[in-house]
Amino acid sequence: MSLFFLFQFELIPEQASKFAMEVDLFYIALWLMTIVFSVGIAVAAGIFMFKYRRKSAGEIPDQIEGAMTLELTWTIIPLLISLGIFAWGAKIYYQMYTPPSEALEIFVTGKQWMWRAQHPDGQREINTLHIPVGRRVKLTMTSEDVLHAYFIPAFRTKADVVPGRYTTTWFEATKPGTYHIFCAEYCGTQHSGMIGTVTVQDPADYQAWLSGTSKESPVAAGQKLFASLACNTCHLESGTGRGPKLHELYNQTAKLNNGTTVTVDDAYIRESILNPMAKVVEKYDPVMPVFQGQVSEEQIQQLIAYIKSIGPKDAGATQAQAKPAASPTAANPAAAKPVAPAKTQ
Ligand SMILES: [Cu+2]
CATH class of the missing domain: 2.60.40.420 (Cupredoxins -  blue copper proteins)
Structure with a gap:
């Protein structure tokens, strides 16, 4: 340097x-x-050292009582x-x-x-x-x-x-x-x-x-993983599986079995893959296998990309933005774009 x-x-x-x-x-x-x-x-x-130096032996300085x-x-x-x-x-x-x-x-x-x-x-x-x-x-x-x-x-x-x-x-x-x-x-x-x-x-x-x-795009790779890891056997699109339906879920709020809620963002999806018992969705049993050590960070990102792609159309907004859902601004069509490639895979 x-x-x-x-x-x-x-x-x-x-x-x-x-x-x-x-x-x-x-x-x-x-x-x-x-x-x-x-x-x-x-x-x-x-300057002050010079100006106020002691000039003669035995000199007594003026006493200053403060200056507001x-x-x-x-x-x-x-x-x-x-x-x-x-x-x-x-x-x-x-x-x-x-x-x-x-x-x-x-x-x-x-x-x-x-x-x-x-x-x-x-x-x-x-x-x-x-x-x-x-x-x-x-x-x-x-x-x-x-x-x-x-x-x-x-x-x-x-x-x-x-x-x-x-x-x-x-x-x-x-x-x-x-x-x-x-x-x-x-x-x-x-x-x-x-x-x-x-x-x-x-x-x-x-x-x-x-x-x-x-x-292969992350979405396509994630979709394959979703099948090869058998996620699709429990997370059915019909919502009748042993795990919650993941369609239309990204960036939405989910109710948990402990009465609290959580936003289904990247961090929550990652946690739920690695440690599914941490925050279990209301009305579901904690039966999902732990994937810690089974999937790499790259594969988790691919799974998230896939879940995002099957999420609501405006899920292109990042979790950090916390955008109000109903904002019919000109920005919306653009925000929906990143989701589109999923259809072509
Ligand atoms: Cu380093």
């Missing part, structure tokens, strides 16, 4: 996402404020400055951690010591990530082993990747090129080798790349 810094005189990484500019402005504002206050305090301290105006000034101004920093930082944080519902969704799995990515129409890659320029991309991430963190400096994006949990992040790349991916959470011996590249392409190039070696 330091060598890089010395030889290229690159103070900050290239700005290649919509977040980059504001994150940098914020960072520069913090630098400037730090410089202004550090220099100001050091200079004032120097001064006290209020140096309390209120720093308070406003720090609240301003907080508000600005919180705004950026909120934007970064609230993925838009119409984003291109890519699944990322971290594993000692590689990054796997799975695109909506089936393309998979390891230690690379191909994305189109000018399009919002949402990453849904999990880890197969230990804590990792997905860090793309040029996008100013960094998010923890946690075993047993889905984390999300999103960004919109602003210029084609290749950029670094780092793991930013120490995860073992080869942590420093857990690196890769993001390739930002023009939409046409991205489409060409996608169709290069087309593979």
